[in-house]
Amino acid sequence: MDLPNPLSHAYLIAGGSGDGRAALVKRLAAAYLCLGSNPPCGQCGPCRKVGLGIHPDVSYTVPAKQEITVDQIRALRSDAYIRPNEGRRKVYIIDPADAMNPPAQNALLKVLEEGPAYAAFLLSAARPGMLLDTVRSRCELLSLPPEEPRPDPALLDRASRLAELLLGGDELACAQALVELELEKPKPDQLAALLSAVEGQVSLRLAQNPRRGVRALRALKACRENAVYHPGAGHTLGWLAAQMF
């Protein structure tokens, strides 16, 4: 994402993943303090310090226990009236901002609105709707696109093994794997996720055994579409095996 230019004094960073928001927050913090011509340059002293998390003019407010309390925001507020240590700005990162309880949010309002010109605020929130309208309206919103769900490595691994077996044509090994799976009594959504991952894996390896691959894809698809899996999906996998051999 291109950073806004010029920078506003307060941003609400919402959407995306926690990592995505944290990365954007860091870039913005560096941009406030950067001495290069195209902030954040990533090379100058301030940029590096922000990258390493050691810039004295960047501070994080994180939940003390479950939430960010009014005392924490009061402390932030008093600190904001002390001039920067070495940079041109002081950057206050509140993450996750939606962990601020309502008194804390109210305490933040005044400094958001009338804080010193050098103070900048970066509020990161997965659930920006938890923030008071008054807080939200004092920040510019930067929305990250929703993140792609990350495939579960264990699921992928299993799908890949099942795909190998379906394509390999060793009936016994295949039946064994399906019986094993059956005995685990997967929930319908787990089974659906696995079957669709197996479909993906079979498609990737179709060249390995096109005839069997096409049959497997058809069987997997039918399994999915006919919703053969249901609570106590006892027959799904047997059915799948029957389609294959």
Ligand SMILES: [Zn+2]
């Ligand atoms: Zn820089």
